[in-house]
Amino acid sequence: MDQPLGNDRTATARAHSNIALIKYWGKRDAALNIPAVGSISLTLDALSTDTRVTFRSGLEQDEFWLVGTRADATRASHLLDIVRDSSGVGSRAVVESTNNFPTAAGLASSASGFAALAVAASAAAGLSLDDRELSILARRGSGSAARSLFGGIVELYAGTRDDGLDSFAEPVLPPETWPLTVVVAITELGQKSVNSTAGMGGSALTSPFYPAWVDTGKDDLAAMRLAIANRDFEQLGELAEYSCLKLHGLMMSTRPALLYWNAATMAAIHAVYELRASGIPVYFTIDAGPQLKALCLPEHAGTVADALGQVAGVQETRISTLGHGAQLLP
Ligand code: ADP
Ligand code: DP6
């Protein structure tokens, strides 16, 4: 990669991935990437993306380097075009990014990836956006990325406006307020075969469950807000499992079917049930992929990680606390 030149405009940002407790799946506007349902997530300290954006005059096209390898820049270019339009910066950019976890595998690399890109690109272009504007910009790249702008527990609103300006995320609880812990059980390092954007498009078009999914989303959000306000971990866990299984039911009823689980995912679900039967308060959730995230309290994280690490097919476990919001790096 080239060295920065004199007229380069450059900035670097870090953002953390997140795991949805109440899931987003489906869009009410695909072009503006406006979600059909609201969602609530936990920002994960252990999973992060660092991204440097350099606008460089003379460059013929945007370049996207992911963990040192040149990758398809289409999605990054789409977000960079929005930044160029609003800033007047005309040049193409070099985007150099690193995820410290598997990409496109169901660990929300699009969330940390587009949150970091939104923060770095807008700063490099000299825009001074507030948190809400940054969240909307990140959402244009990937819906879940709107939430990774913030730390702790975060809600993304579906909104009602056609222009999407009321579809942004806001923090619900800062990370220090409630020491929730997430044990990530990675069962597959490779990329999923149907990415989230294509998958949710398929569900909206073909699943008879999709209208019910959209209709009942508001109730799930309200119940989760209450559980959080009451610091009721068992209620939070139960609702998270419910939203997860409801989502995977919707996915399985899509044609062609979206079956993101493998045998280890199913075995890990049962390991969580067994831990719970033995008296440990632990609940699971799973995004669009075969990875299981176990929600627990810090005093049980070691036991939960040991149990999940022994499940056949689990390749790696990571213990994560709640992370902070996206930030510029020096
Ligand atoms: P995931 O479960 O990892 O979020 P998705 O299918 O939602 O999977 O999104 C994967 C896509 O996100 C990748 O194909 C790529 O386009 C984009 N992406 C992943 N990591 C980054 C990154 N660091 N910077 C920009 N875009 C990224
Ligand atoms: C199952 O945010 O990756 O993880 O907006 O098309 O980029 P796009 O989708 P994405 O979808 C995330 C789906 C999910 C649930 C969630 O994170 O809320």
Ligand code: CO
């Ligand atoms: Co994603």
